[in-house]
Amino acid sequence: MSTGLGWVRKARSFQRWINIICVFGGAALGAVGGAMEGPLMPAAGIGVLTVKGVCVWLGVSLVAVGGIILMILQDEAPALLARAAALETEAQSFLDDRDGLVERLQASSNLDRKRLALIDANRTMREAAEQALLLPDATVEGSANAMLHTALRFITSSIGFDADEEWALSVFQVRGEGDDALLVRVAAARADRLSEQNNPRSWKRNEGFVGAAWHSTRDVIIDNGCDPKVAIDYPVPDDKKRGYDDDRYCSMAAIPVRVGPEPYIWGVVAASSNREGRFRRDPHNRQVQNVDTVRAIARMTALLAAAFARSKA
DSSP states (O other): OHHHHHHHHHHHHTHHHHIIIIIIHHHHHHHHHHHSSSOSSOSSSSOSOOHHHHHHHHHHHHHHHHHHHHHHHHHHHHHHHHHHHHHHHHHHHHHHHHHHHHHHHHHHHHHHHHHHHHHHHHHHHHHHHHHHHTSTTOOHHHHHHHHHHHTHHHHHHHHTOOTTOOEEEEEEEEESSGGGOEEEEEEEEESSGGGGGSOOOOBOTTSHHHHHHHHHTSOEEESOTTSHHHHTTSOOOGGGOOTTHHHHOSEEEEEEEEETTTTEEEEEEEEEESSTTSSOOOTTOTTOOHHHHHHHHHHHHHHHHHHHHHHHO
């Protein structure tokens, strides 16, 4: 098919010259020969054709050859070109399918890496918590920080944070009772490691994203917290606002930490990013595990808190 199409395309590019040389030229040559006086073939002597005969028969031959070529082009070219168009459509469809398959394979490969990272994060957090509990002077703050930082590379891989992304992971514990109760940060990890030592903010019930998770006892998953229509549902007191909040806390997952047989809210685990859509609700898509990773940190924190509560009992 490729050879035939190549021949047809070349022949069609010379179709005008075939018409001029073979058809028109042959007809003109035959007409000139026919206009000459004398016979087509000599009556005697050397040769089978006279000049007139050569002109006539050469003209007829050129017309015949040109007519045959044009007939083939007219009969075969449309079918070949139609078939070529169909093959090009099929080839493009194949290429589109191939590109789609490559994208799906790449997405599946990325997902497999994230799933393995989540498994490693769970295992590493558990091992770190177990080791921390063996220390005689272990504290909740120290153990939570050790657990978070030991598994940090797996946690960030499981969520999929980019190198230039501003992200933060925090563990808050409820301190105090009644109206004086506050969510106090006891462990933290950030993309900017130096900022982990900054004075953290504590939150009352229903203040900001983490306060809302504490108050409602439900997960707070924010796709785009930079949207004023979303932010208005999670008010932050003026004295606790920071100038970088709108840029840094664009997407958020705040998961309550439940402890005990009749669960009470021990604290909240919060993850944030400056990338819109990093955390989102998508219950019909099991491939989304960013929020699941934050839930895993909350579950391991709950086990850690329960162990400390039992050791004091």
